[in-house]
Amino acid sequence: MARRRHRGRNGSERNETADRDHARALLARLAELLHRMAHPRAAEVEGLLATFDTDPAAAWRQLDANAWWAGAGSLAADSLLEPTALPAADRPAAMREFRALLIDIAELLRARGPTNPGLGSWLLAFRNWEASGV
Numbered sequence: 001m002a003r004r005r006h007r008g009r010n011g012s013e014r015n016e017t018a019d020r021d022h023a024r025a026l027l028a029r030l031a032e033l034l035h036r037m038a039h040p041r042a043a044e045v046e047g048l049l050a051t052f053d054t055d056p057a058a059a060w061r062q063l064d065a066n067a068w069w070a071g072a073g074s075l076a077a078d079s080l081l082e083p084t085a086l087p088a089a090d091r092p093a094a095m096r097e098f099r100a101l102l103i104d105i106a107e108l109l110r111a112r113g114p115t116n117p118g119l120g121s122w123l124l125a126f127r128n129w130e131a132s133g134v
Contacts, residue, residue, distance in 0.1 A: 038085035
């Protein structure tokens with residue numbers, strides 16, 4: 001049976017293995033950052049990382065779900081909260097890293113096709129904050 005690939009927004013074929021590897025690398029970095037920040041969702045991100053090994057389709061759905069991108073209570077919204085578990089001097093860099101990882105994840109999801117309706121707004125906000133040095 002031939003491997004099925006997703007088409008990106010520009011109609012080109014996606015390499016599912018490369019996409020999955022990229023997502024796993026981003027999630028591993030995000031989980032590590034969340035652990036350093038003592039963020040309560042670090043274990044959830046690690047669980048999603050493991051789901052890519054057992055059920056990649058479910059992992060992609062979960063990564064694009066409201067829990068990540070739909071307003072208050074989403075992981076994207078958590079990037080607005082200063083990580084108080086870190087020393088004050090380390091907090092701005094951690095927040096920028098958090099947002100940068102979410103940008104990379106959002107861009108990967110968008111390249112794969114239609115995404116959660118909330119993702120676009122967060123991506124725009126993150127890019128604007130990144131450009132402003134916030």
